[in-house]
Amino acid sequence: MVRVSLSTGEKGEFPSGVTVREVLEKLNPRILRDVLVAKIDGRLVDLSHKIEKDCVVEPVFFEDREGKETFWHSTAHVMAAAVKRLFPEAKVTIGPPIENGFYYDFDYHRSFTPEDLEKIEEEMKKLVEEDHPFERVEVSKEEAVKLFSDMGEDYKVELINEIPDHVVSLYKTDGFVDLCRGPHIPSTGRIGAFKLLSVAGAYWRGDESNKMLQRIYGVSFPTKKQLKEYLRFLEEAKKRDHRRLGKELKLFLIDEDVGPGLVIWLPRGAVVRKVIEDYWKKKHEEAGYQLVYTPHVGKGRLWEISGHLDFYRENMFPEMKIEEVSYFVKPMNCPFHIYVYTSELRSYRDLPFRLAELGTVYRYEKSGVLHGLMRVRGFTQDDAHIFCTPEQVEDEIKATVEFAISMLKDFGFNDFNIYVSTKPDKAIGSEDMWELATGSLVKAAEELGLEYEIEEGEGAFYGPKIDITINDAIGREWQCSTIQFDFNLPERFNLTYRDKDGKDKRPYMIHRALLGSLERFFGVLIEHYAGAFPVWISPVQVRVMNITDEQADYALEVADILKASGIRAEADVRNEKIGYKIREAEKEKIPYMVVVGNREKAEKTVSVRRKGRGQLGTMKLEELIAAVKNEIDNKITEV
RNA sequence: GCCGGCGUAGCUCAGCUGGUAGAGCAGGGCACUCGUAAUGCCCAGGUCGGCGGUUCAAGUCCGCCCGCCGGCUCCA
Structure with a gap:
């Protein structure tokens, strides 16, 4: 008998050779649906792992870093299995999890196309629906070498020969066998949602002098919702891309006629740079x-x-x-x-x-x-x-x-x-x-x-x-x-x-x-x-906008007073509707938008709109100056 | 540098299997004088990245080069 306890507290006695899965079924069946692998004495093992001595079992979920890694690694196997089904001549190499997802490198006589990726995804869907278990087999190195050389998987043979142990582990998924340390998630059916993201060339073992392989990148999650969230994150990253914003906000320019990798700082960007430089020198x-x-x-x-x-x-x-x-x-x-x-x-x-x-x-x-x-x-x-x-x-x-x-x-x-x-x-x-x-x-x-x-x-x-x-x-x-x-x-x-x-x-x-x-x-x-700089860094800190030509002089006067107070202000007195001016200022991500109409002009006040917060109401010019100064002097970075 | 993709007006993009280029925004002009994310009308704007080639004809096909994008390697 072995005494097994879970890191969540439950304890029990089992016959030696009991599997992790059986232990969980008995002690905490509720988590069985989500648990991917387990950790025993700091080592990750499959749920099918047989327990031979007293130990503490720590269930690992997708939410854990190691859970994610296992999940993605298993998905990489599924992808390799799909590729082998569709392109039997492709040779498999390695397929590890990475920061956000996984990849698998193949040696194939041509590169994979986006259409190939779609086909591979389809095939992977089938493998997931078929819900194949990941089966671990341990064999001697000699056996493994024979197995993989018979299959023509030269890269695997090369890898096996470098493993110091006498016994190596293989994982079988449907007809696909891969050399792998493991562990893996219980079965392919756990992969609720996945997406292949891109193909790229990559050198075998990252060495420029080696052959270039075909790398396919992907991500996967237990649920469709999580995948959607991740894809949204990618969209968000795209929106923040400094190359795009640099152009939109007129911050900098890299032009092929000037030279690749050579930056021209446009006036707006140059203001930011000057702020950084002045601050840096003082510090x-x-x-x-x-x-x-x-x-x-x-x-x-x-x-x-x-x-x-x-x-x-x-x-x-x-x-x-x-x-x-x-x-x-x-x-x-x-x-x-x-x-x-x-x-x-x-x-x-x-x-x-x-x-x-x-x-x-x-x-x-x-x-x-x-x-x-x-x-x-x-x-x-x-x-x-x-x-x-x-x-x-x-x-x-x-x-x-x-x-x-x-x-x-x-x-x-x-x-x-x-x-x-x-x-x-x-x-x-x-x-x-x-x-x-x-x-x-x-x-x-x-x-x-x-x-x-x-x-x-x-x-x-x-x-x-x-x-x-x-x-x-x-x-x-x-x-x-x-x-x-x-x-x-x-x-x-x-x-x-x-x-x-x-x-x-x-x-x-x-x-x-x-x-x-x-x-x-x-x-x-x-x-x-995302281009909306804190006030102390922002190229333009305040833009003053008049509603009709009648207040143009007042708008200019307000901007002048702000400038005299050391604030980077400008006036937009174009003959445009206020909604249009606001929209432009918002798009330019200017933190303070000041509107002046007849009321403000008569009262010597300003109507203030703060980006990210909306309208702050009407105030005296001194109040506006104090608010802006406060953000500048204290380097306020949160709106 | 290597692998793959891309390169059409200032910007974002459309243009099927080759028949000689189009939209929106931006820009210019005119009218409108307007209260918190787009007023309307008119106008102009392109050697279709560059150079060669195939063809009666090339933005569309082929080759080379340049640049960009995603990776590999490397790094502030």
Whole structure:
């Protein structure tokens, strides 16, 4: 007998070899309809798993992360089964769950078309209706190799040969057998709704030198309603797309005649940028940074010393020669900041030495990776470098992480994810340096009470880093801040400081960007707010509209007074109906719309409409100014 | 860069199997002087991404190039 208890509290005794499903039937039959898999001792198992010893069983549902993963993974199997039914020559490879759904890669002599996807969906529907169980079978590696090579599934054979265990597990769904660790949901009938979203090429094992496979993406849910909701989310994301809004709101322009990945900031967008820049500079000065400006190009020799020509050349715009001398456009600001550091003999008294610059850099990015403002070829980093002693590292890191978060909060982001990347296999710098640096990153996160994840081996070869990503209004994650140690450049440029003991020592160098780049950050802001910026950032804060020509002079006067109060205001005195003007202002997402008619003109008041809230009623001009100022000064981000 | 899709007026898009381009919005003009998301009428506007080719004839078919979109790889 085995004693089994559920994480929900129920307990019971069963004969050894009882399945998870049988246990649930006995102890908590109500959840049987929704439970997908179970967790025993931290391991996920099928409901058909046989229990041989005392344990606690934790039922897992779609609502759990692991439940979703299993659900999507199982759907990927169903899709593969459908593909094999329709295209028997297609070879299967891998089909994992991803953040929002799943994919499966196939090797097929041509790519799948949208029509193929429809057919595959139809076939999947049949498989779901037929409600096939996912059956687990364990076989020896030899047997598995024979089975899959007989079927001509070379990729599976390759995978099996890399598994260290002697026994591998297979899952059968109808006639389809797949090598798979599992577990799976009980049967295909559980997949209430699914949709295949797109086809794309993908390299076998993500390696450019390998064969390109056909990847099909999809999502699935237990109910149709959930699928509908997800599709609505995709629609919402589309509406917020910064490329679309950038055009609609006249914020920026990327034109093929100018060059792909090169951004032109239109006047409205430039206002937003100026607001960000002014704020950023003020905050940096307050935080003890010194602002500098550095050139856009530098001699080849400089990039040789820095090592960029060795390890970064493929991302740099090509060489140009001026009077026989080689120059490169800068892909990074660091070498220049180093020359600020070395412009004087530095003493330990000078440290920490913090330099900041909104430095515009150019990087050659492969054409296929460019994406609106998020991935461009010319961008302005909100860059800074901190030079400090080993003793100062911890405080500097902690202060920098705090600084990053306070800044992001001012822009209305309150939901963060923190990742600490540790030493990769190939790295420079001593073990001690890595330890001190990595330890300071972890400690900073811990002392600030932030949850973080360790990304093992994901650091750069020259040092560990901590990245901060933000979650936007509809839950999407964006990379912004990065704080990186650099053990490479101080060596290469032979940086030193004179310590108390009179000896010259090597400073630690920390490279960091808080917003990331102004371009990307702008893109994130646009998507987060769907173009309706908080008042302090909004290109136009107030638009004054008259009802008839009679109040045009008053509208202009009101706008002038607002402007004189430091508010970005403008008047719309065109001969149009008020409804039309309001509609335009709404579409332009202007936060404050002020209407003036004869009543307001006579009373010297204004009728105020706040975007997102509707009409606020009639008030004195001073009241309006106070309301707008309040939102600006306190950086109010919620309407 | 690689795989797939797309590229028609400033914008959003229509244009079946080849016969020589159309709508809405925006823009210009006129009338209307109007209370919180579209007043009406008129006008103008396109070497159909570029270059070649097939054809009596190409926006429609073929090739190459450029750009964009979705992925892969990479990343601020």
